[in-house]
Amino acid sequence: MLALVSPALLVILALIVLPVGWLAWQSIYHDGFTLENYRRVFTEDIYWRSFALTFEISLAVTLIALLLGYPVAYLANALPKGWSILILSLVVLPFWTSVLVRAYAWLALLQRTGVINQLLRYLDVISEPLPLVHNTFGTVVATVHILLPFMVLPLYATMQKIPGDLMQAGASLGASPSLTFVRVFLPLSLPGVLAGCTMVFVLCLGFYITPELLGGGRTVMVSMLVSRNVELYNQFGAASAVAVVLLASVLLIFAAVSRFISLDRILGQK
Amino acid sequence: MTRVSPARIALYVISTLVLVYLILPVLIIAPISFSSARFLTFPPPSFSLRWYQQYFANPAWMQATRVTLTVALLTVVIATPLGVAAAYAISQSKLRIMRVIHMALLLPLVVPIIITAVGIFFVYAKVGLVATLPGLVLANVMLGLPYVVISVLAGLQSFDPAQEMVARSLGMNRLRSFFAVTLPQIKSSVVAGGIFAFISAMDETIVALFISGGQYQPLTKRMFTALRDEIDPTIAAISTLMTAASFMLVLLASARQKKSG
Numbered sequence: 001m002l003a004l005v006s007p008a009l010l011v012i013l014a015l016i017v018l019p020v021g022w023l024a025w026q027s028i029y030h031d032g033f034t035l036e037n038y039r040r041v042f043t044e045d046i047y048w049r050s051f052a053l054t055f056e057i058s059l060a061v062t063l064i065a066l067l068l069g070y071p072v073a074y075l076a077n078a079l080p081k082g083w084s085i086l087i088l089s090l091v092v093l094p095f096w097t098s099v100l101v102r103a104y105a106w107l108a109l110l111q112r113t114g115v116i117n118q119l120l121r122y123l124d125v126i127s128e129p130l131p132l133v134h135n136t137f138g139t140v141v142a143t144v145h146i147l148l149p150f151m152v153l154p155l156y157a158t159m160q161k162i163p164g165d166l167m168q169a170g171a172s173l174g175a176s177p178s179l180t181f182v183r184v185f186l187p188l189s190l191p192g193v194l195a196g197c198t199m200v201f202v203l204c205l206g207f208y209i210t211p212e213l214l215g216g217g218r219t220v221m222v223s224m225l226v227s228r229n230v231e232l233y234n235q236f237g238a239a240s241a242v243a244v245v246l247l248a249s250v251l252l253i254f255a256a257v258s259r260f261i262s263l264d265r266i267l268g269q270k
Numbered sequence: 271m272t273r274v275s276p277a278r279i280a281l282y283v284i285s286t287l288v289l290v291y292l293i294l295p296v297l298i299i300a301p302i303s304f305s306s307a308r309f310l311t312f313p314p315p316s317f318s319l320r321w322y323q324q325y326f327a328n329p330a331w332m333q334a335t336r337v338t339l340t341v342a343l344l345t346v347v348i349a350t351p352l353g354v355a356a357a358y359a360i361s362q363s364k365l366r367i368m369r370v371i372h373m374a375l376l377l378p379l380v381v382p383i384i385i386t387a388v389g390i391f392f393v394y395a396k397v398g399l400v401a402t403l404p405g406l407v408l409a410n411v412m413l414g415l416p417y418v419v420i421s422v423l424a425g426l427q428s429f430d431p432a433q434e435m436v437a438r439s440l441g442m443n444r445l446r447s448f449f450a451v452t453l454p455q456i457k458s459s460v461v462a463g464g465i466f467a468f469i470s471a472m473d474e475t476i477v478a479l480f481i482s483g484g485q486y487q488p489l490t491k492r493m494f495t496a497l498r499d500e501i502d503p504t505i506a507a508i509s510t511l512m513t514a515a516s517f518m519l520v521l522l523a524s525a526r527q528k529k530s531g
Contacts, residue, residue: 001363008356015412019389105295206382
């Protein structure tokens with residue numbers, strides 16, 4: 001049996017374990033051991049600010065995705081099967097469109113001469129085009145769009161397991177629908193909330209294409225710090241240290257969350 | 271229908287708006303690609319295929335398309351058997367280390383892709399695989415493996431291993447019994463896994479940005495570079511074609527999965 005997994009395992013070891021190990025090594029070794037790269041990451045302003053910005057954006061994206069995703073998952077769960085399949089298909093549909101294609105679509109929609117600005121001007125709502133893209137706003141709009149399915153699917157999966165009789169029991173005991181929701185349904189859906197939020201937050205931490213194309217160079221997320229240090233400045237040690245800190249954050253979050261729900265539950269729903 | 275509460279109405283309105291938000295960007299690209307104008311205007315000036323002509327007439331785009339298709343096909347051909355073998359072993363073996371190996375095979379989904387990309391770039395730079403076709407294929411095999419493993423493991427869950435035991439007791443060896451008994455029953459999930467690996471390779475951008483170059487640049491890398499500079503509707507034409515290809519493949523995969531039920 002081990003012989004059967006070994007080719008796949010070899011690919012994983014050579015192309016992800018070794019490269020990440022290499023990064024870790026490179027971050028502490030350059031003609032001798034050094035912690036200089038980490039000192040820079042933790043003390044220099046550009047690095048510090050980029051990490052703070054990345055966490056802020058990820059938090060905002062996660063909260064927005066939860067606020068938008070919860071009602072959709074709730075509705076898909078409440079409606080008869082045909083409708084819920086339709087809703088879930090619409091949620092998953094963008095999933096199968098390349099991230100690059102969607103970045104292009106958001107540029108076309110949000111730019112100064114884009115669809116939304118033209119529409120608003122046509123309707124005389126605004127006289128000057130709004131700055132909707134090449135900033136943090138555009139990045140957040142497009143990032144939420146990409147990550148929303150990762151929120152809705154675990155939410156829906158969890159809601160599906162909540163027995164409908166519980167709500168009826170609540171109602172028969174005299175609770176109003178909103179009270180039953182708050183006291184019964186909402187608490188039972190929390191594992192899904194946690195799974196969805198973890199996935200969205202962690203994926204957002206490492207986002208690269210969207211902030212690079214829609215952030216207008218001002219929204220420098222950690223991933224861009226890594227790529228710039230490699231491509232523009234040839235600062236391999238610094239890039240490696242940033243990558244290691246980012247990976248450590250991701251693994252810490254997974255480890256913390258796995259105390260409450262199983263990792264399978266977070267990763268299981270692709 | 272019972273009484274419609276305001277909360278219920280709000281639920282419908284919000285959900286509809288969210289669904290529009292999800293679908294709008296996917297729907298907006300096709301009209302841009304068929305418009306004669308450089309920028310999207312209301313109403314679209316006239317129907318035109320000029321952006322498609324520009325795409326098909328441009329040798330650089332065509333070369334990139336060939337690279338993308340070659341890489342995606344080779345990725346499927348390599349990742350599918352590796353993933354099937356691994357998933358089979360994981361589901362059959364009782365060894366404790368298999369749990370760890372299972373997790374390891376899902377690593378590409380856990381490690382932020384930018385980190386993977388930079389790491390692979392450093393390793394490839396040492397061994398001379400940067401800007402080569404094998405380098406690009408290998409990286410995509412690694413990224414596609416989890417999809418095959420997840421899909422096939424799900425397929426194997428509903429498969430009764432006792433059937434294979436029967437075949438073996440009747441004198442087939444393990445390999446033959448796998449091909450004769452097991453594989454036909456999990457065929458749909460194998461095909462679905464392969465299709466997901468293909469789509470993953472077709473859409474992969476970040477690793478390609480770091481490790482591809484010269485004549486072996488996939489479509490996504492060229493698109494990314496073009497998008498950084500200006501908004502060229504040729505990209506809308508390419509995007510429309512890519513999206514159509516993805517959707518057709520997904521429909522194929524889900525039809526397959528449904529058949530296996």
